[in-house]
Amino acid sequence: RKEVEQDPGPFNVPEGATVAFNCTYSNSASQSFFWYRQDCRKEPKLLMSVYSSGNEDGRFTAQLNRASQYISLLIRDSKLSDSATYLCVVKGLRGGGNKLTFGTGTQLKVEL
């Protein structure tokens, strides 16, 4: 079983749609949680951190459920420019300090 699991997609959605991505992680002792965005042939870039209380940044909302070891990302009113791969990332998995553990990523394609 992978340490961080994501549905690889692709998710093909029309512009303006709401889309949700889910992620599960294997170890309850994990410390920090993030969503990174990766454009084709580019480096991963931090989209947002994820907190238990839930957090929002414009059209993006992230949620963490520690009991279920589940992380989600909701994108509202999707734009063409949101097309990318979204990476679920966990830090401190199995006492791993600062090391980031990545999911395989979920590909999003926003279409006209």
Added chain:
Amino acid sequence: EAGVTQFPSHSVIEKGQTVTLRCDPISGHDNLYWYRRVMGKEIKFLLHFVKESKQDESGMPNNRFLAERTGGTYSTLKVQPAELEDSGVYFCASSGTSPETQYFGPGTRLLVL
């Protein structure tokens, strides 16, 4: 402020040759990380430097890989001898102490033929 830079952007070598990748972190960042993505797989951690010291090298695949960070500034990752399965994208990241957000470089695409 300049971001993380990596050199070269691409490298094509033959099996058995040696390749050295370089990473320049964001100025003032003590933490430097190497990650790798091989085809079809997730990005995986290789190792973590704090200044010039190796804090965690648990992800290094084998002794063909040697990472250094002399002087605590830039880092090099040498693969010697390279094997076909070493092909992939090698990312470097750096972070300060607070916050600890890791900023990634553009990566080096390595192809071993």
